[in-house]
Amino acid sequence: MEVEEANPISTVEYGGAHLLKDQPISNDVILDEFHFDSVFPPTELAQIPTRDPSSLASFELLRKYGNGFKKLKGEIILSDKSAHESTPAVSHRLSTEEIMRVAGARYVQFPTQMSDDYLMPGHPFGFALSAAGLSEDETRDVELAHLLLAAAEKVSYRQYDRASRLLLRCEWISSAKANPVQRVVFRFAEALQERIEKEIGRATGKGVFEPNIDEIFQGFIISSHLPFLTVYKQIPFTQILLFTGIQAIVEKIAFQRKIHLIDIGIRCGVQWTILMQALAERRDCPIELLKITAVGSTGIEETGKRLANVAESLNLPFSFKPVLLPDMNDVKDELFETEDDEYVIIFAPHILGTMISRPTCLENLMRVIRNLYPSIMVVIETEANHNSPSFLNRFIEALFFYSAYYDSFDTCLKQYDADRMRMETVFGDAIRNIVAEEGAERNIRNVTMDVWRAFFARYRMVEIGFSEAALSQASLVVKRFACRSSCTIDKNGKCVIVGWKGSPIHSLSLWKFR
Incomplete structure (x- = not known):
């Protein structure tokens, strides 16, 4: 596998898994008109x-x-x-x-x-x-x-x-x-x-059949509802995606002091305690502020309180801003308060795919993300056609x-x-x-990574590879599960594909903007 260099030196344990930590390493576009049929042919x-x-x-x-x-x-x-x-x-x-x-x-x-x-x-x-x-x-x-x-x-x-x-x-x-x-x-x-x-x-x-799209995708991200929490604990897919994605974020922010994480579609947010733990243990480059802007429809305030309590216990400078959006059509640039000296990260877990049936909404969200000038964007999607x-x-x-x-x-x-x-x-x-x-x-319209690549290219996004440390993180997570022999981890280009007995299930990809 072709990966970027990384030097894991220690681990942070959380929930029985380990997050690899690296030594710090040095490291205006007019968008084309969006046409749904040409991007999702x-x-x-x-x-x-x-x-x-x-x-x-x-x-x-x-x-x-x-x-x-x-x-x-x-x-x-x-x-x-x-x-x-x-x-x-x-x-x-x-x-x-x-x-x-x-x-x-x-x-x-x-x-x-x-x-x-x-x-x-x-x-x-x-x-x-x-x-x-x-x-x-x-x-x-x-x-x-x-x-x-x-x-x-x-x-x-x-x-x-x-x-x-x-x-x-x-x-x-x-x-x-x-x-x-x-x-x-x-x-x-x-x-x-x-x-x-x-x-x-x-x-x-x-x-009239109207599926709860948010409920369907909760099965892929940590939720406080018991059935979804059981899936998170017993089936490796979500933990692989989250721990590997967070490992990649930790590597990218090694020298950053002010970090602004924008989570589009946050739920209970417990995964960010892993990132907090890693940042709190940094000694060579102490963190000045971790800011989380959480986008969601309900329950965001409680998520913020829980994360603030964790930050306080770690003595970590922290701020939390909820952005309540009952409909993603209402997303606007001014809802996100970014500063020039912040390292902006976009985390999009199973959110873009829910908008394929609403191309105008998806286009608007991508334009807003582009205007925020993020340093990296982490995307998790269902790998299916x-x-x-x-x-x-x-x-x-x-x-x-x-x-x-x-x-x-x-x-x-x-x-x-x-x-x-x-x-x-x-x-x-x-x-x-x-x-x-x-x-x-028909609003369940998953597409494969090849289609997402064509879509992201319209916004001049460049795919970034995962380091050896991030891929090792994925392997560490799999080994914790009794069904580890059935869960497969492959690569499609630079993205990670998590599957079951060789059948693709979910994709994890990392992007930067040109």
Whole structure:
């Protein structure tokens, strides 16, 4: 990996993890007009054949996922893609995403092996799965996922009667309380049925569906709500992102005495006590002031009081300013009081992606950030493509993404069943929005880092690499978790990608402005 030099000499312990500390090391643009379609272009990964609706032979997106199955029983996927090694695989139950890959591969190979839209019992399809080493339970799960894919294809061709028959079978077999494959199928089948009801103009009886976007993304950042706190403690994704990002900030402010941190979308803010601890222990360059400007809609004042108490206990010069914004459309330059001698840091955790459906709002926020002349900007986002205008492409991308996430829930939250179910309900809302909604109502529109790079380039932002110390921080965090063998850390260019068994989940990137 190509990284910047860093010299870790000690650690600060917080919550069982360690934050690496480095020795101090020396170290007006007119924006183009923003066009949503050019920055977040329609991602057509595959064209569905119109002359043969029953076949997915040319559906390359599904083929891409299905082809990944050839590795599953023959290799162990390591955290560093540059160091992959082939080792004999031990017999294990396939993960949720692996089941979906098998189903995808089989659906590409056998798209028409149906009788009245149902898989035929005793068909060679099932024998082929058994011959491949799948257990009886795994074979049933693959066939269930196969049914779901068939239903999604029928929906894409507006064959709603046939799709509904398939979905009835899916809903009969699957359950929100069964194994993870069945739970994923249950959520996606529910979303497909809702899409059908909307398309044919039939009331669902569920009322207007308006997902709580803030609640959906709370699962990725520390929250005081018990289910989200359990996710933070038991699943490594959030801790990796936060500790690695804070490590990068500590390195960049080694010689700075006045630091202004602007957290866009702060919640309980406990992560900043780590930064406070590191600053309080500085001896060569004592801190004159740590200022935090917190942007949010509710509860910011309590967050400020807690952080002020921590700062006082550390004898750290500190100020806190809450910026209450019920709607990010209202963000303005004058809300942020910056000084010329401050080192300004922008921290944007899972906030930009929530505005993709509102391009004017996103453009305005980026212009405000640009006008603040920040020294660095830390961005955390979901690493997935849920913004394709092609319904079927979007469905498949979401199916594999949430299969990986549900698999992590099943592995890491075994002792927290109530919290897991709550989180899966929240994620179910996101699935319904991606699958069932279109237009302005479809506001879960995650995009990948490659798309963000194109977007940030419009604001003359330059990506910065992470140091060895920051990457070591990520590795230290992973080692604290029992599921460390399943959590992967890769690099995409200069950004860090945190994943589950090789499937990308979240990205962490660092930027400066030219």
